[in-house]
Amino acid sequence: MMIRKKPKKIYLNRSRGGNIVISIFLAAMGVFMALPLVYAVSNSIKPLSELWIYPPKFFVENPTLSNYRDLLSLMGDSWVPFSRYVSNTLTISVVGTAGHILISSLCAYALAKHDFPGRNIMFQVIVLSLMFSAVVITVPSYLIMSKLGLIDTHWSIILPAFCSSLGLYLMKQFMETSIPDALIESAHIDGANEFTIFWRIVMPLVKPAWLTLIIFSFQGLWGQGGTTYIQTESLKTLNYALSQIMAGGIARQGAAAAASVIMMIVPVLVFVITQSNVLETVATSGMKD
Amino acid sequence: MRNKTKYTLQRMRKSKVSYLFVAPYMILFTIFTVLPVVIAMFLSLTSFNVLQMPTFVGLENYGRLFLKDSVFMTGVKNTLILGVILGPGGYLLSLICAWFINELTPKIRSFVTLLFYAPSISGNAYLIWGILFSGDDYGYINGLLIRLGFINEPIQFLQNTDYIMPVVIIVSLWTSLGTGFLSMIAAFQGVDKTYFEAGAIDGIRNRWQELWYITIPMLKPQMIFSAVMSITSAFNVGAVITAICGYPTTDYVAHTIMNHLTDYGTTRFEMGYASAIAVVLFVLMISFNQFAKRFISSIGK
Numbered sequence: 388m389m390i391r392k393k394p395k396k397i398y399l400n401r402s403r404g405g406n407i408v409i410s411i412f413l414a415a416m417g418v419f420m421a422l423p424l425v426y427a428v429s430n431s432i433k434p435l436s437e438l439w440i441y442p443p444k445f446f447v448e449n450p451t452l453s454n455y456r457d458l459l460s461l462m463g464d465s466w467v468p469f470s471r472y473v474s475n476t477l478t479i480s481v482v483g484t485a486g487h488i489l490i491s492s493l494c495a496y497a498l499a500k501h502d503f504p505g506r507n508i509m510f511q512v513i514v515l516s517l518m519f520s521a522v523v524i525t526v527p528s529y530l531i532m533s534k535l536g537l538i539d540t541h542w543s544i545i546l547p548a549f550c551s552s553l554g555l556y557l558m559k560q561f562m563e564t565s566i567p568d569a570l571i572e573s574a575h576i577d578g579a580n581e582f583t584i585f586w587r588i589v590m591p592l593v594k595p596a597w598l599t600l601i602i603f604s605f606q607g608l609w610g611q612g613g614t615t616y617i618q619t620e621s622l623k624t625l626n627y628a629l630s631q632i633m634a635g636g637i638a639r640q641g642a643a644a645a646a647s648v649i650m651m652i653v654p655v656l657v658f659v660i661t662q663s664n665v666l667e668t669v670a671t672s673g674m675k676d
Numbered sequence: 677m678r679n680k681t682k683y684t685l686q687r688m689r690k691s692k693v694s695y696l697f698v699a700p701y702m703i704l705f706t707i708f709t710v711l712p713v714v715i716a717m718f719l720s721l722t723s724f725n726v727l728q729m730p731t732f733v734g735l736e737n738y739g740r741l742f743l744k745d746s747v748f749m750t751g752v753k754n755t756l757i758l759g760v761i762l763g764p765g766g767y768l769l770s771l772i773c774a775w776f777i778n779e780l781t782p783k784i785r786s787f788v789t790l791l792f793y794a795p796s797i798s799g800n801a802y803l804i805w806g807i808l809f810s811g812d813d814y815g816y817i818n819g820l821l822i823r824l825g826f827i828n829e830p831i832q833f834l835q836n837t838d839y840i841m842p843v844v845i846i847v848s849l850w851t852s853l854g855t856g857f858l859s860m861i862a863a864f865q866g867v868d869k870t871y872f873e874a875g876a877i878d879g880i881r882n883r884w885q886e887l888w889y890i891t892i893p894m895l896k897p898q899m900i901f902s903a904v905m906s907i908t909s910a911f912n913v914g915a916v917i918t919a920i921c922g923y924p925t926t927d928y929v930a931h932t933i934m935n936h937l938t939d940y941g942t943t944r945f946e947m948g949y950a951s952a953i954a955v956v957l958f959v960l961m962i963s964f965n966q967f968a969k970r971f972i973s974s975i976g977k
Contacts, residue, residue, distance in 0.1 A: 401779075405883055409776045413788065416773060420792050420850065423804045426816070430807075443819045494701035503691030504684050509702060516709050517904055518965040520912045522934065523954050526941045527715035531707065550704035553855070581693045603855075610799040615942075626799070633803070651798035655790070658797060662786055669855065670862035673897020674904065674969070 427651065431455070431644040438640055454641035458649075461632055461642050467621050469628065476625040479541050479611060483548035484604040488597050490549050495558035496585050500571060510559070514674070516552045525615065532616055543616035548608055554600045560671040561596040562589065598661050599668035606654045626650060713958065719951035726945055737952035748953070750928045751936040754841075755911060755957075758932065759964060761845055762910035766852030767903050773853065774860035775887060789861055796854035805847045806920045809833040834921045837929040844917050844930050851916075852909065856902030863898035867891055896973060903968045911961045914938060933957045 430438065432450040462469035497503070498510050521528070528547075529538075537543040566589060574584045590597070612627050629650055633643040658665065688695075720737055722730035741748050777788050795801065808816045811832035818830035833839045867890070872880075875890050892899070914934025917925060923939075924931055933953060941950035 402882060406779075409779055412772070413776050413780075417788065417791055420795055420853075423808065423850065424794060424798070424801065426808065427801060427804045430804075439814070443814050443816045445816060490700045490704070494698045497694045497697035501691065501694040501697070503694040504688050506694075509698065512710065513705070515962065516705075518908055519958050519961040520908055521709075522912060522914075523937070523957050523961070524709075524712035524716055525937075526947050526950050526954065527712035527719065528708065530715065531711060535707075546704060547708045550701055550708055552705070552709070555701065581697070585697075606797050630800070647801060647803065651794075651801040654797045654799065655794050658793065659790060662790065665858060666789075666862040666865065668862075669859040670866045670898075672855075672859045672901045673863070674900040675897055675973075 424651070427644065428648055431641075431648045433641070433644075435641055438644070454645040457639075458632065458642040458645040461639065462628075465628065467623075467628075471621055472623060472625045472628040475541070475622060476609065476611075479544050479548075479624065480605055480608040482541075483545040483608045484601055486545065486549045487551060487554055487604045488600050491551070491555040491558050491600065492590065492593070492597065493585065495555055495562055496589055499559045499562040500566065500568070500589075513552050513555060517556060521547070529615065538616055539619055539622065541617075541622065544608070544611055548604060551604065551607070554603060557599060557603075557668055557672055558593070558596050560673070561593055561668050564671045565596075566592055595664040595667040598664040602657055602661055602665055605657060609654055610650075716951045716954045716958070719948050720955045722948045722951075724946075724948040724951075726947055730948060733948070737949050738956075740949070741952055741956065747928055747931060748933075748936055751931045751933045752956075754929075754931055755913075755933045755960070757841070758845070758848070758913050759907065759910045759960075762848050762852065762913065763903075763907040763964065763968070765845075766849060766910065767856070767906040769849065770853055770857040770860055770902055770906065771899070774857060774864050775891075777861060778864040779883075789858075792853045793858060796851045796857075800919065802847050802851055802916060803919060805843070805850070806834070809843055809920075811835065835926050837926050840921055840925050840930045843920070844913070847916055847920060848910075848913055852906060854905060854909070856905035859898045859902050859905075860895065863895045864891065867894055892975075896975075900969050900972050903972055904965050907965050907968055908961060911957065911964070933960075 426445060429445065429447045431454050432452065433447045434449055434451045434453060437444065437448060498506055532538050532543050537546070570588065571584055574588055579587070610626055611624055612630065614623070614627060617623055629646040632639055632646050719730060721732060721734060723733050723736075724730035773792055777785055777792075780788060807814065809818075810816075811818065811830050811834060815830060815833070817833070818827075821827045822830065831839065833843050871890050871894070872886060875886060880886055880889060912934060914932050914937075917923075917930050917932065917935060918938075921930060923935065933956065937950055937953045937957065940946045940953060944950075
C-alpha cells in the first residue's frame with residue numbers, strides 16, 4: 388500500500404511524452420479546423436484586386452471593408468427590401484424558438500417526473516426519431532404541409548421547429564437529473580397545482596437547459612433557407628437572400644465573401660455567450676439502452 | 677388480465693394533467709414526424725406523381741431499386757463507405773478531442789472547444805472548401821502545391837474521380853464535431869476528480885489506463901448519445917457533396933442515397949419511387965444506430 392504524502396503528485400500521472408503528443412495533435416486539429424474559417428474572414432476583407440491575384444494569397448495584404456459596403460449597397464438594391472428578409476428570419480427564429488421551449492418543456496416535465504401509462508413508449512419513439520434526419524421525410528412532409536394549407540406561410544418552418552426531438556430529449560434528461568423528486572413532492576404538500584410547480588419551480592431551475600434549447604433552436608432556424616415550402620419572394624429568409632448574393636457570380640465575389648462571414652459569425656457569437664450553460668445541459672444528454 | 681386493463685384505465689384517468697402537458701408536443705410530433713414516416717412507407721408501395729392519385733404497385737419500386745437501378749446501388753455503396761468512415765471516424769475524433777481538451781486549463785479549454793465546434797454551427801461555411809480545393813487558378817491548395825514544387829499542373833480535386841471521395845470525407849469530418857462532441861466535453865468535465873485519485877492509489881499509472889478503466893465506463897451514456905448523433909449525420913451526407921462537387925459527381929463516384937432521394941423527390945417528382953428510397957435510408961439509419969447502441973453498451977461487460 389502506498390502512503391500519500393503529496394496527494395497532488397499521485398493524482399497527476401502525466402508523462403511528458405503524453406503532453407507533447409496531445410499538444411501536437413490539438414495544434415494540428417486546431418489548424419485544420421481554423422484555416423477555412425480564417426480564410427473566409429481574410430477573403431472578406433480583401434480588395435477585389437487581391438481576390439483575383441495569381442497565385443492566390445492566403446492572408447490579406449491591404450485589408451478593406453469595401454466588400455461589406457458592397458454587400459450593404461447590394462442589399463439596398465434588392466427587389467424586395469432587405470429589411471423584409473431580416474424581419475422574416477427574426478419572426479421565424481423568435482416564434483419558433485419560444486414555442487419550442489414552452490411546448491418541449493411541458494412535455495419533458497411530464498415525461499421526466501410524472502408516471503403515467505404510455506410515457507415509456509412516447510419517450511422511446513422520440514429517441515428513435517433522433518436516429519434519422521428530417522431530410523429523409525421531405526416528400527411526405529411536403530404533402531402534409533399542403534394538406535394543412537401551410538405551404539407559403541412561415542408556419543411551415545415554425546411548427547416543425549416546435550417539436551424538434553433533440554431539444555425535448557436534452558430538456559427531459561436535464562430535468563430528470565437536476566430536479567429532486569422531494570422538491571416537487573413538498574410543493575404538492577404546500578398545495579401548489581401542477582402548472583404552478585412547472586412554471587414557478589421547475590422552469591427557473593432548468594435555466595441552463597432552456598438557454599441551450601434557445602441556442603440549438605436558433606442555430607437551426609437562423610440557417611433556414613426555407614425554399615422548400617416558401618415560394619413568395621417577400622416571405623423568404625435572410626439566409627436565402629444572402630445565398631442568392633453568394634451565388635451571384637464573379638462580379639459579386641467580394642460581397643459574397645462578406646455575406647458568408649456574416650452568416651457564420653452570428654451563431655458562433657451566440658454560442659460564445661452561452662457556452663457554459665450549453666455544456667452544463669449536454670452533460671446530462673447520456674443515453675441508456 | 678382484465679384487472680390489469682382496469683388498473684391501467686384507472687391510472688390513465690388519474691393522469692389527466694400529465695396528458696395535458698404532453699399533448700401539444702405529441703400532437704405536433706405525430707403530425708410532422710411520425711405521420712410522414714408512415715406516409716412514406718405507404719407511398720413506397722405506389723406509383724405517385726403528385727398530380728394524380730397514387731396507384732398501388734406492390735413491391736415494384738423496391739424491385740426496381742435493387743435490381744434495375746445501378747446508380748442506386750452506387751449510392752448504397754457510397755453511403756455505406758461514408759457511414760463506416762464518418763460514423764466511427766467522426767465519433768472517435770470527438771472522443772479523442774474531448775479527452776485531450778479536458779487536459780487543458782479552463783480558459784484555453786473553452787477557446788479550443790469553441791474553435792472545434794464552430795465549423796459545425798457556421799451554416800454553409802463549408803463552401804469555403806470549394807474555393808480551397810478549386811481546380812482553377814484560384815484554388816489555394818493547388819497554388820500551394822505548385823509553389824512547393826509537388827505538382828506542375830493543378831489537380832482537379834472536385835472533378836477527378838480519385839479525389840472526390842477524399843475531399844467529401846475531409847469536408848464532412850471538418851463539420852463533424854457537433855452536439856455529440858459537446859456532450860462528451862461536458863461528460864469529461866463532469867467526472868468526479870476523486871475517482872482519479874482513488875485510481876492513482878489503486879495503481880493506475882498513466883492517462884491511457886485512466887481513460888480505459890475510469891473515464892470510459894462512466895461516460896458510456898454520453899458515448900451512446902454521441903454515436904447516435906454522428907451516425908445519423910454520416911448517413912445524411914448529400915447536400916454538401918452537391919454544393920461542393922456539383923450534381924451528379926463525375927461517374928457518380930460520390931453519389932449517395934441522399935442525393936438519389938433528392939433527385940427523384942424534388943427533380944423528377946417520382947414520389948412513390950422517392951419514398952421507397954427514403955424507406956431504405958430510414959431503415960439503414962435506424963439499424964446502424966441500434967447496432968452502435970448495443971455495441972457500445974456491451975464494451976467492458
